[in-house]
Structure formats: structure tokens, C-alpha cells
Amino acid sequence: MSARLAPTVVDPASRGFFVAAAEGRLAVLTCTRCGGRTHLPRPCCVHCGAHGMEWRDVTPRGRARSWTVVEHQVHPLFPTPYTVVLIDIDDCPGVRMIGYLPGRADLDENTVLHADFEDLGHDPEGNPTVLPRWSAEGAQ
Numbered sequence: 001m002s003a004r005l006a007p008t009v010v011d012p013a014s015r016g017f018f019v020a021a022a023e024g025r026l027a028v029l030t031c032t033r034c035g036g037r038t039h040l041p042r043p044c045c046v047h048c049g050a051h052g053m054e055w056r057d058v059t060p061r062g063r064a065r066s067w068t069v070v071e072h073q074v075h076p077l078f079p080t081p082y083t084v085v086l087i088d089i090d091d092c093p094g095v096r097m098i099g100y101l102p103g104r105a106d107l108d109e110n111t112v113l114h115a116d117f118e119d120l121g122h123d124p125e126g127n128p129t130v131l132p133r134w135s136a137e138g139a140q
């Protein structure tokens with residue numbers, strides 16, 4: 001049994017995100033017409049409505065914008081406490097991702113977060129399952 005709850009990595013809408021993560025890259029869906037970034041993934045650009053979208057790498061670095069510490073355990077694969085944080089991605093104004101940090105993270109609105117990647121193994125079809133793993137810069 002995995003020590004973490006693994007996501008579905010083969011959904012057509014989000015597959016590019018997980019393919020990039022398996023290669024150690026953070027990617028955001030980007031419009032080939034206007035260059036606008038769309039996250040969460042959608043079939044067309046939220047800025048201009050074009051359907052030409054591709055996954056482009058971004059620097060896995062951002063700022064904590066909001067967070068909460070979960071103290072009540074609702075699933076055995078998510079032991080408490082842990083911190084759920086909303087991250088503004090530095091390279092992509094307007095793009096926010098949700099991150100998970102173990103424990104009671106010491107965050108403020110100036111906290112810089114950096115992602116490396118956590119290998120969760122492979123899904124039953126043999127696809128690599130890798131997730132961004134966020135941490136506060138300078139944290140131990």
C-alpha cells in the first residue's frame with residue numbers, strides 16, 4: 001500500500017501536468033495564441049477562448065497566499081497535522097496551485113515556497129506517479 005493517496009495521472013485534461021512532474025518539471029497549460037496561462041486545466045483558454053493549448057514549464061517557486069492547518073484526520077493516508085497552502089506561482093501572475101506541507105507549517109504572506117518532486121511509484125497501468133512537493137525556502 002502506498003504511503004500517500006495517488007492521483008489519477010492519465011486523465012486527458014491533466015495528463016501533461018503529471019508527465020512534466022515525472023520528469024521533474026512544473027508545467028502550466030498555456031495558450032498558443034495569446035500566451036495566457038490556465039490552471040486548473042480546461043479545454044480552451046480562459047483568456048481568449050482559443051483551443052490551442054500546450055504544457056509549458058514554469059519555475060517551481062511561489063508565494064504563500066493563504067493556508068490552513070488541518071488538525072482533524074479524515075483519511076488514514078493524510079496523518080494530521082498538515083498544512084494546505086494556496087500558492088501564487090512566481091512565473092505566472094494569476095496562477096495559483098494548492099500545495100501540501102506536512103505538519104504545522106510556519107508561513108506568512110512573504111513565505112517563498114519551492115517545489116521538488118515526490119515519486120509515489122507507478123499506477124496499476126505502469127504510469128509514473130509523481131507529485132510536486134512544496135516546502136518553505138529555508139525550512140528544515
Ligand SMILES: [Zn+2]
Nearest residue numbers: 031034045048
Ligand atoms: Zn488565449
